[in-house]
Amino acid sequence: MRPRAAVVRCHYFRDTRVRREVDALLDLEFEVEVFCLRDAGESSREQRGALLIRRLPLRHRAGAGAARLLAEYASFFVLAMILISWRAARRPFELVQVNSVPDALVFVTVLARARGARVLLDLQEPMPEFFATKFEVTMSHPAVRLVAGLEQAAIRFAAHVITPTEPMRREFVRRGADPHKISVVMDGADEQVFVPSSAHGEAYSRFVIVSHGTIEPQYGLDTLIRAAAQLRDELPDFEVRIIGDGSQREELRALAASLGLERWVHFSDGFVPEDELIRLLSSASLGVVAMKRDRFRDLTIAGKMFDFVALGIPMVVSRTRSVEEIFGSDCYEGFVPDQPEDLARAIRRLHDDRLRAKALTENAHERVRPIAWPVQRRRYQEIARGDR
Incomplete structure (x- = not known):
């Protein structure tokens, strides 16, 4: 009989990291x-071979305030605990993995752990x-000190913890976590999936700049739109x-319209399927990561x-501590976060110097090779098996 694992994540299909972990x-x-x-439109239960997806009857509201977020997390916590405990009572899980946020979500596994499950916590942020x-x-x-206390309690509760960057791991340890309980499993595109499509090369007839993912203020897409106004x-x-969806989407549409950029700035109709995303990205001349810089984004990586x-x-990437530590400045054209003028300069430079753009791309590929997803996948599987 095959061993059983449970994975808890509020937003499963939007999270490529957890989907890669499930595949592993x-x-x-x-x-x-x-x-x-x-x-909306999803079934409550979906079977895909050895994978069973159970969707709880709750929805996230983009742009929610603190009270709404707390209510959403509390409701998900209660329903997830009930369902996982019921499933564990029928047949124990060998492994239960919880992907934050919030960190306290790990405690939904309390009864499953009592039935013998090993608890793995993925602190994604x-x-x-x-x-x-x-x-x-x-x-x-x-409130922040309370959240920090819950973070440390969650780490103590789990058998092991994984996190995407070394700066995050160091911060958890600085706050009191046992360094031997935390391993870094970095994000990374599955290179067997993220293969350039036949659209690659279209960019040479038009200079296409892309940014994809969740559209929220912290991702700095307003900086990109204001830079576009300077380049027009x-x-x-x-x-x-701009490919994706989020609470700032309509605000950014309005910003582009107010700057007269309707011909130059285009938005997808929300998130797109992975194969469509790869096709759209493959036609791009340049990718932009315009994260704002603060203490949170100094620890994370896009x-x-x-x-x-x-x-x-x-x-073209905004300079943050984690980006500079993990990639190095010879892998991307950097710019000062939240400064449209500097982002416009960086885009202009790579537009005018295709040899530099090629060299940066080659450097990034060499830098990522030893930390790419196939390497991280093996590390994750060792942890999931309990070998670490």
Whole structure:
């Protein structure tokens, strides 16, 4: 009989990291049950071979305030705990993995752990920094200190913890976590999936700039649109494509319209299927990662950078501590976060110097090779098996 694993993540299909982890568990011959939120038009239960997806009857509201977010997390916590406990009572899980946020979600596994499950926690984001930056409070705020306490309690509760960057791991340890319990499993595009399509090369007839993923203020897409306004008259062949969805989408549409950029800035109709995303990215001349810089984003890394590297797309990236530590400045054209003028300069430079763009792309590919997803996948599987 195959071993059983449960994976808990609020937004399963939007999270390529957890989907790669689930695929890795399936390759280890686990039967996997995923517990996640249910979006409009989705069924409550979906079987895909050894993978069973159970969607809870809750939806996330984009742009929700603190009270709404707390209510959403609390509702998901209660329903997930009930369902996982019921499933574990019928037949124990060997492994239960919880992907934050929130960190406290790990405690939905309390009864499953009592039935023998090994609990693995994937801390995808540093929750105290996330909370402080999202709600514009200091790290010494009582609510942030409470969140930090919950983070450390979650780490102590889990058998092992994984996280995407070394800066995040160091911060968890600095706050009191056992360094031997935390391993880094980095994000990374699955290079067997992220293969340039036949659309690659279309970019040479038009300079296509892309940014994809969740559309929220922290991702700096307003900076990209304002930079586009500065480039409009000097780069007549350029086009900006923003692919994804989020709470800031309509605001950014309005910003582009107010700057007279309807011909140059285009938005997808929400998130697109993975094969369509790869096709759209493959036609790009340049990928932009325009993250704002703050204490939260100094610890995290944008997974879309790995997508660009896998597809051979040169990158313009805002400089943050984690980006500079993980990639190095010779892998991308950097710019000062939240400064449209500097982003416009960086785009202009790669538009005018295709040899530099090619060299940056080659450097990024060499830098990523030893930390790419095939390497991270093996590390993750060792942890899932309990070998670490």
